[in-house]
Amino acid sequence: MNDQSHRGLRSQSLLERAAAHWQMAPAPEVPTEPVAEVAPAPKKPMPAARIRPVDRAKIDRDALAEGGMLVPGGPVTALAEEFRLVKRQLLATGADIAKRDEDAARMILLCSAQPGDGKTFCAINLALSLAAERDLNVLLVDADFNKPDILGRLGLQAERGLLDALGDASVDPEALVIPTDVPQLSILPAGTRTNADTELLRSDRAREVLDALLAADPDRILLFDSPPALAASSAAVLATLVGQTVLVVRADRSSEADLREAVALLDGCEEIQLLLNATTYRAEGPRFGYYGQEQD
Numbered sequence: 686m687n688d689q690s691h692r693g694l695r696s697q698s699l700l701e702r703a704a705a706h707w708q709m710a711p712a713p714e715v716p717t718e719p720v721a722e723v724a725p726a727p728k729k730p731m732p733a734a735r736i737r738p739v740d741r742a743k744i745d746r747d748a749l750a751e752g753g754m755l756v757p758g759g760p761v762t763a764l765a766e767e768f769r770l771v772k773r774q775l776l777a778t779g780a781d782i783a784k785r786d787e788d789a790a791r792m793i794l795l796c797s798a799q800p801g802d803g804k805t806f807c808a809i810n811l812a813l814s815l816a817a818e819r820d821l822n823v824l825l826v827d828a829d830f831n832k833p834d835i836l837g838r839l840g841l842q843a844e845r846g847l848l849d850a851l852g853d854a855s856v857d858p859e860a861l862v863i864p865t866d867v868p869q870l871s872i873l874p875a876g877t878r879t880n881a882d883t884e885l886l887r888s889d890r891a892r893e894v895l896d897a898l899l900a901a902d903p904d905r906i907l908l909f910d911s912p913p914a915l916a917a918s919s920a921a922v923l924a925t926l927v928g929q930t931v932l933v934v935r936a937d938r939s940s941e942a943d944l945r946e947a948v949a950l951l952d953g954c955e956e957i958q959l960l961l962n963a964t965t966y967r968a969e970g971p972r973f974g975y976y977g978q979e980q981d
Contacts, residue, residue: 741866745840752838754806755813757867768814771960775811775929776818778956779906782928788899789928792907794954796920798947800913802935803962805834808910811931815906816870822902824862826873828909830882831917833875835910839865846876850894851885858894859901873898886922895926914947925953933960 749756755765775793783790795808812825826847827835836843843863850858863872885891898907909927914920924930930951934944944959951957 741864742841742872743866744870748838748840749809752806754838755810757813757816764810765814768810772811772814772818774958775931778929778958782956786928788896791899791905792895792909792927792929794909794911794920794923794927794930794951795933796911796924796930796947796951797913797933797935798915798939798943799935800832800916802913802933802939804913804933805829805838805910807931807933807960807962808908809835809838812870812908813867815908816867818869820904822869822871822905824871824873824898824902824905824907826907826909827875828919828923829912829917830875830878830919831912835872836874839872841865841872843872843874844877846874847894848876848879848882848885850876851888851890852877852879852881854890854893858897862898883917883919883922886919886926891926914950915943921950921953924951927954929956929958930954931958931960933962935963936961937963 744757746756746759750759753764755762755768779790779793795804795811797804808825812823815821816823825835827833828847829835830848833846841863843861845856845861847858847861850856850861858873861873861876863874865871879885895907899905907927909923911917911920911923914932932944932947932951948957
């Protein structure tokens with residue numbers, strides 16, 4: 686690997702914490718009592734001009750709870766605290782990236798080496814955690830075109846999405862964004878499936894679509910849930926468009942060979958960090974890692 690091109694991967698951050706967990710056998714889980722949610726301070730509302738005059742889609746809270754994910758308005762659990770720590774680091778890294786590229790700093794890719802490592806689980810939880818910030822609006826983009834799963838997990842439905850905007854220059858990508866009843870969280874579906882997804886992402890139109898989504902809201906962060914890097918070529922293309930890539934590592938089965946190959950494929954992104962999934966939380970050890978046993 687190129688030492689200079691992976692500062693995020695080699696920094697004192699998620700990687701070293703994840704690596705420490707990855708090389709150690711999981712310890713017994715430490716029960717964590719939920720902490721009562723403290724009423725948050727009023728959030729900065731999205732400017733009225735940026736909100737489409739449609740009803741906000743209602744996210745299925747029961748489905749989130751059944752999937753072991755964060756529930757908006759629910760108690761502050763160990764899982765919530767873990768994702769708070771994750772987002773703090775990503776936002777800090779984004780601030781550094783913004784010094785050289787403001788647009789790239791507002792785009793984050795969630796990926797994994799293989800299917801079943803939990804990237805969609807982590808993408809949804811991270812989006813919910815980021816949406817709790819006072820000064821951010823989050824657009825969660827389902828870019829796993831072969832297996833779009835975000836809408837189903839949230840209890841939402843849609844027919845058109847990102848692929849439709851990429852394939853038709855007359856389509857306004859902002860018109861495909863679904864505002865939700867979670868303040869400051871919107872969803873962009875994957876859209877109509879096509880065999881040319883990688884080529885569409887490589888086109889000039891892709892840059893136009895991303896520019897339009899960023900320009901529609903200066904407080905917006907685009908969070909992409911991509912296909913696994915070793916399963917679909919579109920992940921590598923997406924990595925060239927974003928400022929940060931988070932590579933989800935499943936503690937009980939991700940191999941070092943797979944991780945190295947995935948990092949090589951995602952080389953187009955200069956900031957790559959590892960996020961450990963499916964390991965036991967240890968109160969005395971590094972904190973990153975307790976994300977249940979979720980599949981993609």
